[in-house]
Amino acid sequence: MLDVTMVAILVTMALALARASMGPTVFDRILAVNMFGTKTVLLIAVIGFLTDRPEFLDLGLVYALINFIGVVALLRFIRFGHFAEPDEAERMDR
């Protein structure tokens, strides 16, 4: 059962990778990257249960947080084009 899950996750990862590399718009790519991170978390969880090491779940949690930070940074960059604070950015624009 877990083997089947693992294969399914790997196939999904391959599909997300294909979308990230082809993706016509930037949002396809962001979605694919986010999805890929999520699948990595799931993969870690499945590996943890396959090898009887449930403490891998903690690692999965950290990966989820990192993925979140990365995607937020990407979205912020695409929306604003920089990482400065809003008031400061206003000052820099002037």
Place this chain on the structure above:
Amino acid sequence: MLLLTLLAATAVTIARMRSLLAAVMLTGIYSFLGAGWMLLLDAPDVAFTEAAVGAGVSTVLMLATLALTGSDMKPRGHSPWLPLAAVLVTGAALVYGTMDMPAFGDPNAPIQLYPSPSYVDKTEAEIGVPNVITAVLGSYRGYDTLGETTVIFTAGIAVLLLLRGRHRRVRGDDTPSDGETPR
């Protein structure tokens, strides 16, 4: 094995990508794959570092760089064959070098025989710290670690000073010059 195939496919895609923004996103994917692969090799702490640094911090840093430089790539002016040959020769040398390495997990490999058993045996009595790695880093190689920490701390201070200088100049343009109290 499938993970390694995905890793290679990602690397080729990054190399062929003309849009730098997409390349940054794909490096994030690459780091996640690399971290997953290290986890499969039973190195969770290395995988942890790879995910935090590769997928988290370096994505943000590269995006910040793109914000400063723009995300278009100059067309390359030379043929790709010389770099390709250099990479192939280096890779072949590295693969040739791995042939002398002992097999993965070989109990008779030099690294398993010397000097780790003595550390594992004596750490409890000499240092009294249950984690051997912590004992080596914090006590046996304490001065080394202190030096490393000093180097990183100095680098951090230098970066902070550089960034602060830029901020002040930006604010300096903004302060009114007609005698009003500056904010």
